[in-house]
Amino acid sequence: MRVGRGQSITSLYVYDLVYIGSPVLGFWGGKFPQSLASYIKSCSGLEGKKTAAFVTPRIIGTTRTLRRIMKTLEEKGSIVMAFRTIKSISEAKDFGDILSRIQK
Helix, strand or coil, X not given: CXXXXXXXXXXXXXXXXXXXXXXXXXXXXXXCCHHHHHHHHHCXXXXXXXXXXXXXXXXXXXXXXXXXXXXXXXXXXXXXEEEEECCCHHHHHHHHHHXXXXXX
């Protein structure tokens, strides 16, 4: 499922695995879009749900951004099973392989 601007799918009960991706924002990094944080906070069905997070990196703040996304997910009761910084298509495919094993 891909949720873009203006979409409002907030019930995640039916999904086995939910993954969240974001760019790293801010001059020094460490931030992700407020709209994504608000969206996660508005979702139901994350309690006990397997989740994964990934970011597209910057020179500074990549790890901090990833930690903030994971914290936001964990505050909703989800269990972060995997996380990754993705720089290339091959890294995205590798992460997809990991996610497919988690989902089983």
